Amino acid sequence: xxxxxxxxxxxxxxxxxxxxxxxxxxxxxxxxxxxxxxxxxxxxxxxxxxxxxxxxxxxxxxxxxxxxxxxxxxxxxxxxxxxxxxxxxxxxxxxxxxxxxxxxxxxxxxxxxxxxxxxxxxxxxxxxxxxxxxxxxxxxxxxxxxxxxxxxxxxxxxxxxxxxxxxxxxxxxxxxxxxxxxxxxxxxxxxxxxxxxxxxxxxxxxxxxxxxxxxxxxxxxxxxxxxxxxxxxxxxxxxxxxxxxxxxxxxxxxxxxxxxxxxxxxxxxxxxxxxxxxxxxxxxxxxxxxxxxxxxxxxxxxxxxxxxxxxxxxxxxxxxxxxxxxxxxxxxxxxxxxxxxxxxxxxxxxxxxxxxxxxxxxxxxxxxxxxxxxxxxxxxxxxxxxxxxxxxxxxxxxxxxxxxxxxxxxxxxxxxxxxxxxxxxxxxxxxxxxxxxxxxxxxxxxxxxxxxxxxxxxxxxxxxxxxxxxxxxxxxxxxxxxxxxxxxxxxxxxxxxxxxxxxxxxxxxxxxxxxxxxxxxxxxxxxxxxxxxxxxxxxxxxxxxxxxxxxxxxxxxxxxxxxxxxxxxxxxxxxxxxxxx
Amino acid sequence: xxxxxxxxxxxxxxxxxxxxxxxxxxxxxxxxxxxxxxxxxxxxxxxxxxxxxxxxxxxxxxxxxxxxxxxxxxxxxxxxxxxxxxxxxxxxxxxxxxxxxxxxxxxxxxxxxxxxxxxxxxxxxxxxxxxxxxxxxxxxxxxxxxxxxxxxxxxxxxxxxxxxxxxxxx
Numbered sequence: 001x002x003x004x005x006x007x008x009x010x011x012x013x014x015x016x017x018x019x020x021x022x023x024x025x026x027x028x029x030x031x032x033x034x035x036x037x038x039x040x041x042x043x044x045x046x047x048x049x050x051x052x053x054x055x056x057x058x059x060x061x062x063x064x065x066x067x068x069x070x071x072x073x074x075x076x077x078x079x080x081x082x083x084x085x086x087x088x089x090x091x092x093x094x095x096x097x098x099x100x101x102x103x104x105x106x107x108x109x110x111x112x113x114x115x116x117x118x119x120x121x122x123x124x125x126x127x128x129x130x131x132x133x134x135x136x137x138x139x140x141x142x143x144x145x146x147x148x149x150x151x152x153x154x155x156x157x158x159x160x161x162x163x164x165x166x167x168x169x170x171x172x173x174x175x176x177x178x179x180x181x182x183x184x185x186x187x188x189x190x191x192x193x194x195x196x197x198x199x200x201x202x203x204x205x206x207x208x209x210x211x212x213x214x215x216x217x218x219x220x221x222x223x224x225x226x227x228x229x230x231x232x233x234x235x236x237x238x239x240x241x242x243x244x245x246x247x248x249x250x251x252x253x254x255x256x257x258x259x260x261x262x263x264x265x266x267x268x269x270x271x272x273x274x275x276x277x278x279x280x281x282x283x284x285x286x287x288x289x290x291x292x293x294x295x296x297x298x299x300x301x302x303x304x305x306x307x308x309x310x311x312x313x314x315x316x317x318x319x320x321x322x323x324x325x326x327x328x329x330x331x332x333x334x335x336x337x338x339x340x341x342x343x344x345x346x347x348x349x350x351x352x353x354x355x356x357x358x359x360x361x362x363x364x365x366x367x368x369x370x371x372x373x374x375x376x377x378x379x380x381x382x383x384x385x386x387x388x389x390x391x392x393x394x395x396x397x398x399x400x401x402x403x404x405x406x407x408x409x410x411x412x413x414x415x416x417x418x419x420x421x422x423x424x425x426x427x428x429x430x431x432x433x434x435x436x437x438x439x440x441x442x443x444x445x446x447x448x449x450x451x452x453x454x455x456x457x458x459x460x461x462x463x464x465x466x467x468x469x470x471x472x473x474x475x476x477x478x479x480x481x482x483x484x485x486x487x488x489x490x491x492x493x494x495x496x497x498x499x500x501x502x503x504x505x506x507x508x509x510x511x512x513x514x515x516x517x518x519x520x521x522x523x524x525x526x527x528x529x530x531x532x533x534x535x536x537x538x539x540x541x542x543x544x545x546x547x548x549x550x551x552x553x554x555x556x557x558x559x560x561x562x563x564x565x566x567x568x569x570x571x572x573x574x575x576x577x578x579x580x581x
Numbered sequence: 582x583x584x585x586x587x588x589x590x591x592x593x594x595x596x597x598x599x600x601x602x603x604x605x606x607x608x609x610x611x612x613x614x615x616x617x618x619x620x621x622x623x624x625x626x627x628x629x630x631x632x633x634x635x636x637x638x639x640x641x642x643x644x645x646x647x648x649x650x651x652x653x654x655x656x657x658x659x660x661x662x663x664x665x666x667x668x669x670x671x672x673x674x675x676x677x678x679x680x681x682x683x684x685x686x687x688x689x690x691x692x693x694x695x696x697x698x699x700x701x702x703x704x705x706x707x708x709x710x711x712x713x714x715x716x717x718x719x720x721x722x723x724x725x726x727x728x729x730x731x732x733x734x735x736x737x738x739x740x741x742x743x744x745x746x747x748x749x750x751x
Contacts, residue, residue: 123601124608128651131597148651303645306638 001173005135006031006166009099010039012142015174018070020044020061020425022054022418026074027114028101031166046425046453048418049445051078055085056418056443057425059094063405064380065426066216068095068149075102076114079160080121084412087125089156091409092237093210095149096156097142098122104164105133119160127155135168139175147178153301154214183300186317186325193313194296195329197270203338204230205268205293207253210237210408211275211300211319213401218242220323221274227327229335231342233261235276236393240404243377244397250342254282256390256561259352259576260345265290266571267341273297275319278308279409280567288570298322352576356562362507362529364391364462364559370536371432371460372397374543380405380423380431384416384439387468390561392434414442420457421449430456430543437463437487447500450548458542459550461493464557465511465525472560476575488512493552503545505538508554528554585614586640587666587736589744590629590647591655594620598652602629605650611635611643615668615733621745626654628744632711632734655744659736669708669732671696672718675725676703684724691717702727 003011009032013021021043025033036045048054051073058069069089073082079100089096103112119129128148130141138161145157198204206225212218212234218241225232225248232242233253242249250261265271271293276282283289286309297304297311298319305314315322357365368391375381377399383389383406398404405423407415417440420433440461450457471485490513497504508530509515515528530538535553542551564575592598599618606613615632633643640658647656659666674684676699684703688695693707707717711734718726738744 119597120600123597123604301649303642303649305645307642310638 001171002169003172004031004035004166005138005161005168005170006035008135008138008170008172009142009161009166010035010043011172012139012175013070014039014042015177016143016146017067017177018043020046021070021072022046022048022057022061022422023072024048024051024054024074024078026078026101028075028103028163029072029078029166031163032072032099032101032161045072046421046449048421048449050443051081052085052414053418053421053443053446053449055082055096055098056088056412056415057422058096058098059085059089060380060382060405060419060422061426062089062094062096063419064402064423066402067426068097068146069422070097070099072099073101074114075100075118076116078114079116079118083121083125085418086122086156086158088407088410088412088415090125090127092407093154093214094156095154097145097149098156098158099142100158100160101166102131102160102162105162106164108162119158122158125156126158129158129160131160132162132165135165135170138165138170139172143175143178147180150178151181152183153211183318184316186298186315186322188325190313190315191322191326191329194272194315194326195331197294197296197313198228198272199331199333201270202335203268204228204270204272204335205265206230206232206272206274207234207265207276208232208238208241208274209235209276212238212241215275215300215319216401217274217320217323218401220320220327222246222248224272224323224327224330227330227332229333229339231264231339233257233265235279235282235408236406237408238276239393240398240401243399245399250346252393255284255565255567256394256563257565258394259349259563259574260342262563262565262571262574263345264342266292268293271295273311274323275299277304280308283309284565285568285570352563355577360532362532362535362555364388364555365395366532367460367462367535367553367555368392368395368434370539371458374539375432376429378403378427379429380420380427382406382416382420382423382431382433384433384435385411385413386436386439387472387559387561388434388436388439388462390469391462394561413439416440417443417446417450417459420459421446421453421455424455424457425453430458433457433459435459435461436468437461437465437489437491437493438467440493441489441491444496447497447502447548451501454547456546457548458545459548461550461552462555463493463510463552464555464559465489466557468557468559469561471557475560476564476578477566493550497550502548502550504550504552505542506552507535507538511554525556525558529556530554582636583634584636584640585632585634587659587664587734588631588633588643588647589657589659589736590631590653591621591626591744592629593652593654594625594627595652598627599629601650601652602647605646606633606643609642609646611639615731617733617735623745626745630659630733630735655746657744659738663742664736664738666710666734666736667708668711668714668734669706670714670718671730672705672707672721672726673702673728674705674721675727676701677724680724684721687717687720693717
């Protein structure tokens with residue numbers, strides 16, 4: 001049948017299994033929106049407050065569902081507003097298809113109204129992108145975009161469709177769902193070599209990243225650890241890949257990793273790295289990273305092998321397949337001494353935690369743990385970026401894969417609210433967003449989207465009146481020169497939420513407004529913090545609300561994320577306690 | 582250790598492909614010394630030759646990152662001892678009666694051609710390996726180089742080695 005380009009876009013999206021798209025209309029996608037209007041029975045369009053929010057929503061949708069997220073924006077500013085969202089997805093290998101309108105071919109290159117070269121702009125932050133010059137290529141280009149986005153190591157793909165292509169008519173026939181190509185299978189001899197290295201190791205350590213979540217290889221990781229009797233650590237992107245209650249699981253390692261996880265990794269003699277890319281946040285100073293260990297590196301992307309860290313054995317492979325075959329090859333062996341040492345490190349960590357987060361005090365730890373009592377194993381837990389993100393990464397007991405949604409590689413403040421909306425839409429589950437007053441301030445306009453769509457999201461703002469993570473660095477490394485990290489805002493988030501049309505609760509009082517603290521200097525901030533009982537009561541009430549709800553919880557600005565490996569430092573530099581705070 | 586190497590890349594003959602390839606070098610802070618591109622015997626493909634420098638791990642990383650680009654079909658290092666390298670330069674020199682004879686004999690020795698001659702200028706076309714071209718430039722520099730352009734290196738492997746695996750069947 002003959003359809004317009006705009007209709008072909010919508011039909012191809014439906015054909016590829018898309019049920020929800022996020023976006024914002026505009027002049028150069030008006031035909032596309034007309035086509036969406038007539039097909040609203042098959043494809044739901046979620047209108048956000050800003051294209052950036054839409055891009056993060058599509059990202060959250062993809063992270064929690066494992067499907068390709070789709071976002072639509074108009075040309076020019078609509079398209080540039082997607083850039084941060086696309087880069088976020090790129091750094092975290094999230095499958096995303098972004099469709100942008102552009103001025104008609106006849107106006108391209110003339111600096112026409114709302115014209116930008118979005119394929120040029122997004123070239124280094126997409127897996128691939130397309131400019132569709134004529135309507136005969138349109139359907140196949142979108143199919144190829146889906147195939148690229150989800151194949152191998154996933155990533156974002158942008159398709160730029162000029163207006164005349166949306167208007168032109170062309171023959172359309174329903175096509176197949178794009179096949180995802182899996183990474184190549186590992187060679188037997190390489191896996192044999194890995195098995196031999198494991199057999200020779202006294203202190204093996206499994207270190208996994210987001211690639212394990214993507215590949216759905218959680219079971220294989222746990223089975224391998226059981227077979228060779230070793231601990232498991234992960235990168236931040238790996239979180240939720242192995243349940244927190246697995247006794248071998250030490251949690252995230254690296255800059256703000258768990259003590260036992262980071263020190264355990266340093267003491268290991270073999271690090272079996274799976275679907276991780278040795279980011280600087282994970283390794284610290286590469287020259288001093290894992291000096292005692294040989295590294296075996298399995299990854300879907302061959303370009304990650306020997307990129308940041310040189311491995312003794314590197315295997316480009318389909319992780320899930322490789323792990324299950326490796327499991328059949330390894331020698332089952334108990335390593336009681338090594339596991340005893342790991343238990344010692346865990347005990348030390350427990351001790352440190354008791355000092356950082358004493359009971360009967362409202363700390364970030366207490367708050368996050370209390371929230372976790374009201375969630376299920378499959379509740380999406382979304383964060384923004386900063387101290388609160390690290391606390392969630394450290395303390396939240398994740399159970400099921402794909403329940404941790406956070407901007408890892410790019411560290412995008414403002415990611416959270418959009419991503420939480422997308423996560424809730426993808427799963428249909430009550431979703432929790434942990435955010436900070438800094439991050440939340442960046443994209444809180446999406447509260448409107450949450451209210452319009454009655455998205456069940458519990459927003460917990462860890463409000464300390466400062467840009468806590470940068471301030472923490474200033475405390476530790478810049479002689480407490482708090483340059484532009486003290487917000488001195490007079491925002492009342494409860495009133496704000498009410499203005500947007502959602503219920504809200506407060507824990508504690510607002511420094512500088514309802515309690516006499518000089519929020520600038522964080523003096524007397526203790527007086528503004530609520531009690532543990534007050535907190536518990538508010539969290540209980542918040543989870544009784546059906547639609548979106550906000551909890552504004554004042555926390556002390558001198559709460560630090562610990563432990564901390566200073567940037568460029570190594571394990572000897574680990575900071576577990578900050579004196580005199 | 583820093584080494585020079587030549588990579589041949591077979592790409593789809595489409596707009597923006599050159600940008601994707603060169604952009605990858607910029608983004609990952611790899612150096613390009615020269616870059617040459619042109620259509621191949623099959624008009625669907627272009628061949629890019631890049632003369633680059635870096636240590637072994639850089640070279641490997643460059644190759645892997647190139648292979649990840651969607652419009653790239655083949656990537657191969659053109660090994661020096663198994664390949665022919667050529668570069669062409671056009672060099673416009675001062676045409677001074679006092680140095681003319683010296684230039685002409687240099688051209689003769691280097692088997693280069695005079696392709697333009699005017700009362701004040703003469704233009705030399707020289708082809709060969711980069712080292713030959715550089716030796717020639719060093720020799721005639723004092724005469725006064727008015728303008729110069731170089732193509733950068735192109736390279737083909739000797740014998741029955743092809744970049745395009747389809748060619749192997751021929």
